Amino acid sequence: MISVSADTLSLTTSEHIVVVRQAVRQRAIELGFSLVDQTKLVTAASELARNTIQHGGGGHVVLEVVSDGHRRGVRLAFEDKGPGIADIQLAMKDGYTTAGGLGLGLSGAKRLSNEFAISSTPGIGTRVMIARWK
Amino acid sequence: MERIPILKMGNYLLVSIQVDMHDQLALQLQDDLTSRIVATGVHGVLIDISALEMVDSFIGRMLANIASMSRILDAQTVVVGMRPAVAITLVELGLSLPGVRTALDVERGMELLSATVDAAERDDDFSLR
Amino acid sequence: MAKTRSTRLAEVIRQHEQEILTDWVALQKDSIATRRDLMNEPELKRQSQDFLNSFMAASEGGNDDIHSPAWHPVLELIGRICETRAVQGFSPGETATFVFSLKRPIFTHLRKSVPDAVAVADEIWTATLMLDALGLYATEVYQKSREGVITRQQQELLELSTPVVTLWQGILALPLIGTLDSARTQVVMENLLQRIVDTGSLIAILDITGVPTVDTLVAQHLLKTIAAARLMGADCIISGIRPQIAQTIVHLGVDLNTVTTKATLADAFAIALKRTGLMVTKAPRAGGSSGPMAPTAEV
Numbered sequence: 001m002i003s004v005s006a007d008t009l010s011l012t013t014s015e016h017i018v019v020v021r022q023a024v025r026q027r028a029i030e031l032g033f034s035l036v037d038q039t040k041l042v043t044a045a046s047e048l049a050r051n052t053i054q055h056g057g058g059g060h061v062v063l064e065v066v067s068d069g070h071r072r073g074v075r076l077a078f079e080d081k082g083p084g085i086a087d088i089q090l091a092m093k094d095g096y097t098t099a100g101g102l103g104l105g106l107s108g109a110k111r112l113s114n115e116f117a118i119s120s121t122p123g124i125g126t127r128v129m130i131a132r133w134k
Numbered sequence: 135m136e137r138i139p140i141l142k143m144g145n146y147l148l149v150s151i152q153v154d155m156h157d158q159l160a161l162q163l164q165d166d167l168t169s170r171i172v173a174t175g176v177h178g179v180l181i182d183i184s185a186l187e188m189v190d191s192f193i194g195r196m197l198a199n200i201a202s203m204s205r206i207l208d209a210q211t212v213v214v215g216m217r218p219a220v221a222i223t224l225v226e227l228g229l230s231l232p233g234v235r236t237a238l239d240v241e242r243g244m245e246l247l248s249a250t251v252d253a254a255e256r257d258d259d260f261s262l263r
Numbered sequence: 264m265a266k267t268r269s270t271r272l273a274e275v276i277r278q279h280e281q282e283i284l285t286d287w288v289a290l291q292k293d294s295i296a297t298r299r300d301l302m303n304e305p306e307l308k309r310q311s312q313d314f315l316n317s318f319m320a321a322s323e324g325g326n327d328d329i330h331s332p333a334w335h336p337v338l339e340l341i342g343r344i345c346e347t348r349a350v351q352g353f354s355p356g357e358t359a360t361f362v363f364s365l366k367r368p369i370f371t372h373l374r375k376s377v378p379d380a381v382a383v384a385d386e387i388w389t390a391t392l393m394l395d396a397l398g399l400y401a402t403e404v405y406q407k408s409r410e411g412v413i414t415r416q417q418q419e420l421l422e423l424s425t426p427v428v429t430l431w432q433g434i435l436a437l438p439l440i441g442t443l444d445s446a447r448t449q450v451v452m453e454n455l456l457q458r459i460v461d462t463g464s465l466i467a468i469l470d471i472t473g474v475p476t477v478d479t480l481v482a483q484h485l486l487k488t489i490a491a492a493r494l495m496g497a498d499c500i501i502s503g504i505r506p507q508i509a510q511t512i513v514h515l516g517v518d519l520n521t522v523t524t525k526a527t528l529a530d531a532f533a534i535a536l537k538r539t540g541l542m543v544t545k546a547p548r549a550g551g552s553s554g555p556m557a558p559t560a561e562v
Binding site: 214216217218219221222224225226230231236237238239242243 | 492
């Protein structure tokens with residue numbers, strides 16, 4: 001998989017969530033995603049961006065256009081140096097709530113994407129990756 | 135700070151969300167709306183989201199909250215104009231917006247409100263007897 | 264890396280142009296003997312002549328990189344010919360033969376015209392490099408065109424098989440026919456929801472009379488469609504549920520409690536009319552009494 005372009009956007013205030021949404025929407029449009037696919041990607045990005053700010057204490061997202069030879073896609077990697085998630089399985093359960101609700105955000109983002117990966121270490125931080133292919 | 139305008143249309147309040155809202159703006163709308171409902175004493179609120187290209191769980195919860203709070207203040211809420219792509223995404227996201235009534239557009243939203251509000255008033259009259 | 268080598272290729276071809284052309288066209292005709300119906304000889308001759316002309320012009324420079332500007336006219340020509348053949352239904356072999364069969368006539372004349380053994384070997388090598396690269400390119404173009412044809416056909420099939428019908432103002436019907444797979448159901452869902460917005464319809468009837476089996480995935484997709492329509496302010500009714508499907512749905516544990524279901528499209532239509540405040544009445548006889556006061560749909 002090659003990275004055709006990569007941009008890093010910071011995520012510290014809620015206004016940044018809007019910036020990320022718009023940047024992701026722009027990339028999706030450039031790649032010719034259908035309207036539904038654009039919306040799914042932007043919505044997933046919005047959920048994860050908010051998680052990074054509200055649960056991760058702030059961080060950043062790397063917005064990449066990727067290619068695997070015969071198709072292109074958008075990949076987003078959200079990173080924070082926050083408290084981390086002790087029990088990822090539990091956090092991914094629909095409707096699970098910890099002071100505000102991570103559940104819907106993580107599992108929802110996973111349902112809305114073609115690819116999803118999460119790694120987290122308590123006390124160190126969290127990294128969530130999602131991707132959608134054209 | 136910028137706020138989302140709330141208009142009074144006859145016996146109802148109409149909110150038309152035109153911008154990509156950031157979280158503070160959404161929370162501000164919740165506050166403003168509840169204040170206006172009390173101030174005007176209306177029994178119906180229409181929220182037009184036909185310009186929204188995306189509704190995530192935060193905005194979804196805001197809409198559900200507004201519906202709940204309005205009901206406590208004796209007003210019915212109808213959300214109108216949700217776009218197909220948004221509806222499909224919300225369903226996939228798993229958000230069901232409980233307690234939120236919906237209509238295709240403002241016109242039908244008003245029809246729904248008048249039917250519901252009239253019915254509610256009739257019930258009140260009946261229960262007082 | 265592209266190399267420029269001095270070559271007598273163009274010169275040899277020009278000297279024996281007519282012979283090479285004739286031999287080449289004959290070879291092509293032989294290879295597509297099964298498709299004579301599709302191949303028109305004057306057309307074939309013209310295409311071959313055009314190709315030879317551009318080939319000569321491009322090879323003159325001695326540049327064997329077929330992606331360099333000198334070769335653009337040749338590539339363009341190959342592109343056009345292969346796209347046409349792909350659409351017409353030629354096989355990949357038949358299409359690539361256009362380029363590859365040119366080798367024999369050219370090599371024959373190179374051997375006759377170039378006396379020196381080493382020089383002949385060089386020229387044949389140069390010609391081979393160029394023609395092989397062009398032949399491969401032809402195959403790629405053909406492949407992409409075939410994929411394009413298939414995608415278009417799939418798209419058309421999808422659209423044809425899922426028409427959304429306006430039964431009455433505000434009431435849509437979607438007769439689903441055949442097996443529903445994931446991709447198809449998604450297209451159907453998006454189509455229906457867009458039509459709901461476009462027509463301002465309040466009710467959509469999903470008729471599954473023509474669907475032989477429903478599995479969990481399909482059932483989930485239907486439920487998602489209904490949920491999405493509700494979020495938009497419209498409602499759905501499922502009709503045409505056959506006994507076997509009813510059993511399957513119960514066995515699968517799918518919850519249809521919040522969905523109105525009717526055995527036939529007619530029943531669903533009647534409910535839809537009622538919900539939209541309409542009713543069907545008999546037309547009054549000429550000069551007879553007027554109908555009821557409620558808004559009516561005259562049949």
